Amino acid sequence: MPLKLYNSLTRQKEVFEPINAPYVGMYVCGPTVSGESHLGHARPFITFDVLYRYLVHQGYKVRYVRNITDAGHFEEEGKQAEDKIATKAILEKLEPMELVQKYTHLYHWAMEQFNNLPPSIEPTATGHIVEQIEMIKKIIADGFAYEANGSVYFDVIKYNDVYSKKNQPYGILSGRNIEDQLETTRELDNQDEKKNKVDFALWKKAPAEHIMRWQSPWGEGFPGWHIECSAMATKYLGKQFDIHGGGMDLQFPHHECEIAQSTVCNHEMPARYWVHNNMITINGRKMGKSYNNVVKLSELFDGSHPILTQAYSPMTVRFFILQSQYRGTLDFSNEALQASEKALKRLMEAYEWLKAQSFTNNTSATDAALDKQLVTWVNELGEFMDDDLNTAKVVANLFEIAPLINSLKDKHIAADAISGASWSFAQKQLILFIENILGLKVVDGANQVQLHGVIQLLIEIRSDAKSRKDFATSDKIRNQLMDMGIQIKDEKDGEVSYSLA
């Protein structure tokens, strides 16, 4: 079955066919590194990481470009601080690039924590000022942009007039029509510079206090908010590429403007498949700076946010996100994360046990129905991924399989109930889906060898105590280990195992 993706442009699921297989070009809008990443930022990067992994698994040679927006209104951080001294301190102590560097590091650290694969290319906006200026020059030359008082604006009305005739009006992606926008767009600064209020900036003249500024044919200034993605996508992926991804909130105006700019420059719709992830909400409301309801990733990982009762590992957060399909909103709460944490633990323990087994292919199934059921569940993993990355259903099936694994382990089912070949198949596929595609990894603590030895020793002492019916001692060991997050499990066969919380 082929992979189907929901294309925002056509508003339907479409079979994914690359322009030039086996090569696939994918561009995903990265973060603005003017502040620390929050939970909301995690969703697109995890979603598109899974898409990237899945495309690679399918044999495509993927060039995954994810930018870093490090140009723009970076004086905002200073402005937010009301205390003038604090503002000054920030301004004096942090160079803009220092700020950018700091948050870029934090962002990279978070991506690594989430086990997101690094993109093939991670271009920065400030590193591509030249390309952006060239693009703007081209748009002006073609008559779709104009200079006004040191700034350059894109002529949306003209674009719409011309490209409506080519079935690509402005608003094609977001489903807006220009008349509505003319009525509803709010008044902004420098409105008088624009021919029309729907026009957007390609280049902005830098006011005296603006720190980040570059020389351009139109004077000192900085690039507009939309041109960087167009310039970098074109440079690294060509005039038309396969997938353009990002959060739903970028659909308009950001992606709409990208389409307009790139189409004028390159005479082609920049991307064929536009994929948008939905928002993470908190109490039903989008998580965002303006709502003052963000939970930063660092707060999540150390449990310091007031609404959290504990810290959550990056893998728990990843799993939480994968338990839903990317196009739906996902409502965040401490309770929901707790559920994910427990579920992930149960899943991974079953998985790790299965992974460590070796199966021989020569045993046949004594329970044919069960054998068939297992194979079906395993086969469905790929089908669900193909259906617009339905990781929620993939995870659901993993939880159908997990009890079967535990039943084999605890001998609730016969060792030969399911054939060795089927178990072997399941083992291989679970490694593929859990680790390589969903990107879930087993969290290893430090000093595993020594810790393991110490725990084994305690287990032995406890067993001796138990055999003497000295339950006071055995319970003391078990309970105190439990308090430290080490759980002792007396298995059916008399063996004792443990797991780390």
Place this chain on the structure above:
RNA sequence: GGUCGGGUGGCCGAGUGGCUAGGCAGAGCUCUGCAAAAGCUCCCACAGCGGUUCGAAUCCGCUCUCGACCUCCA
């Protein structure tokens, strides 16, 4: 105001005409010195009101209600 998308059991969350979603929490049972873990069973939900249909959470209409975008935003 305009455009668009939702309302699923205590919580999170799949599901576009008939077949168990899944997880967490809760209840019972098995196992166990007692627990825990694990397994099994139960908890039969689809905002409301109409309509279409043999049959609707799923299609249509209306009502209520929540949200997103329209300004930077993942």
